[in-house]
Amino acid sequence: MPLFCANFAIRVPHALIHSRRSNFISNHVASSFLLFLDSKKSIGSSKPIVSLSKFNQTHHCSSTMEDQNQLVLTSSEPEKYSKELEVAVRAVQMACLLCQRVQDSLVSQTNGQVQSKDDNSPVTIADWSVQATVSWILTEYFGSENVSIIAEEDVRSLSKADSSGLLEAVVKTVNKCLSKAPQFGHEGPIKDLGTSEVLEAISRCNSTGGPTGRFWVLDPVDGTLGFVRGDQYAIALALIEDGEVVLGVLGCPNYPMKKEWLSYQNGYRRIMSKLTPPTSESWEKGCVIYARRGSGKAWIQPLLSGDKKFLWPNSARQIQVSSIDNPAFATFCEPVEKANSSHSFTAGLAHSVGLRNQPLRVYSMVKYAAIARGHAEVFMKFARAGYKEKIWDHAAGVVIIQEAGGVVTDAGGQPLDFSGGTYLEGLDRGVIACSGAKLHEKIIRAVDASWNSSSL
Numbered sequence: 001m002p003l004f005c006a007n008f009a010i011r012v013p014h015a016l017i018h019s020r021r022s023n024f025i026s027n028h029v030a031s032s033f034l035l036f037l038d039s040k041k042s043i044g045s046s047k048p049i050v051s052l053s054k055f056n057q058t059h060h061c062s063s064t065m066e067d068q069n070q071l072v073l074t075s076s077e078p079e080k081y082s083k084e085l086e087v088a089v090r091a092v093q094m095a096c097l098l099c100q101r102v103q104d105s106l107v108s109q110t111n112g113q114v115q116s117k118d119d120n121s122p123v124t125i126a127d128w129s130v131q132a133t134v135s136w137i138l139t140e141y142f143g144s145e146n147v148s149i150i151a152e153e154d155v156r157s158l159s160k161a162d163s164s165g166l167l168e169a170v171v172k173t174v175n176k177c178l179s180k181a182p183q184f185g186h187e188g189p190i191k192d193l194g195t196s197e198v199l200e201a202i203s204r205c206n207s208t209g210g211p212t213g214r215f216w217v218l219d220p221v222d223g224t225l226g227f228v229r230g231d232q233y234a235i236a237l238a239l240i241e242d243g244e245v246v247l248g249v250l251g252c253p254n255y256p257m258k259k260e261w262l263s264y265q266n267g268y269r270r271i272m273s274k275l276t277p278p279t280s281e282s283w284e285k286g287c288v289i290y291a292r293r294g295s296g297k298a299w300i301q302p303l304l305s306g307d308k309k310f311l312w313p314n315s316a317r318q319i320q321v322s323s324i325d326n327p328a329f330a331t332f333c334e335p336v337e338k339a340n341s342s343h344s345f346t347a348g349l350a351h352s353v354g355l356r357n358q359p360l361r362v363y364s365m366v367k368y369a370a371i372a373r374g375h376a377e378v379f380m381k382f383a384r385a386g387y388k389e390k391i392w393d394h395a396a397g398v399v400i401i402q403e404a405g406g407v408v409t410d411a412g413g414q415p416l417d418f419s420g421g422t423y424l425e426g427l428d429r430g431v432i433a434c435s436g437a438k439l440h441e442k443i444i445r446a447v448d449a450s451w452n453s454s455s456l
């Protein structure tokens, strides 16, 4: 029964919008938008059809109180960091698309686009291109005077005379990605960025972090080794204010549809090519997850393809950590590379705590994502003595796990300290993330009991 017979529009200055089915903006509060009843569409429908217009986009929702898709409007001030979160999620979505394209070309062509840094770790076109793209988007949106970024990559090796091919490829990759900006609700550049603008965007990420003020933390490709091997990797963006991580966004382009496939270490691509129906549109691979400090909620979105059919805003749903607290049923994750974390020490810990499942060895902050999504219960990393953990390898993941209901500390039970500059200063032995306090306590106790007899 149509309840209304005329179009109307009301302007809502500050309102909290919630759609039970798709939480696309429930946690991105609009400062101002229009809500209007579409009487044409409502005729013949048992429910009124309400359209919501925000940021030049219109979302159609029905609005009866008993309906699952109901809109609830309550007056409130815009939530803190909502604009920052929205822009960060869009930027990470775009970065995921960029990385997928580069990974496909890397794996199929092996065309020498993987470089070695001074510490022998790999870096690729994707690392620099994502850094340039995210830096450009944040700066465009918030203004260069308001944006400070600390990120992993610099332009030293890119600017060398013999790197001109590499630099050209980066510029091309960045422009290709930014040309898709409108599909993600952003304005792209009026004309393609030139070489100097791309270099400037990368090198602008020169913040040194610290205990005061606001800065973004970016790991353009976390798990570059996994990326070049055609396996798991993540794009990690966080915002830190006065030493605290206030929001985190993790893009995981290869996060598999089934959690069991996370364990196809190094064989991920093989298994996906066997299992992926080439033309299936329902194939859900990859996600972007995000959270804002203090909200008690973490969210997941599917990846947007950049296709004109699937425009911003995206749908999102809430995620939560696993409720398993019995170690016998819990799964722990750790880095793939033995050089990055002692597998023998964690095997001993697992045995003493009673963790029976095989460890889930996955590249990158996808480990944090797995815990936030409830696909694993524990993450442990014990780097060799002398290695200092960098803030961009943890910031986004920590806030996401905490808001999804989990616990993250160092091995002394202290919160990770993001206020000390580039590194997690004062980190006691290693990082321990758990889905709940009970498992966390057991592991901390086990570390204490076995640390002195370890060779770490």
Ligand SMILES: Nc1ncnc2c1ncn2[C@@H]1O[C@H](COP(=O)(O)OS(=O)(=O)O)[C@@H](OP(=O)(O)O)[C@H]1O
Binding pocket: 121, 152, 219, 221, 222, 223, 224, 225, 226, 334, 335, 336, 337, 338, 339, 340, 341, 362, 363, 364, 365, 383, 384, 387, 390, 393
């Ligand atoms: N020696 C050593 N010890 C500890 N950690 C190190 C070490 N070397 C590198 N790194 C950092 O680890 C990041 C990747 O961590 P992962 O957990 O993904 O490790 S692994 O690739 O699965 O083995 C990796 O991040 P990316 O460089 O962004 O890939 C590094 O910052």
Ligand SMILES: [Mg+2]
Binding pocket: 219, 221, 222, 223, 392, 393
């Ligand atoms: Mg990293």
Ligand SMILES: [Mg+2]
Binding pocket: 127, 152, 219, 220, 221, 222, 223, 224
């Ligand atoms: Mg990296």
Ligand SMILES: [Mg+2]
Binding pocket: 121, 122, 152, 224
């Ligand atoms: Mg690296």
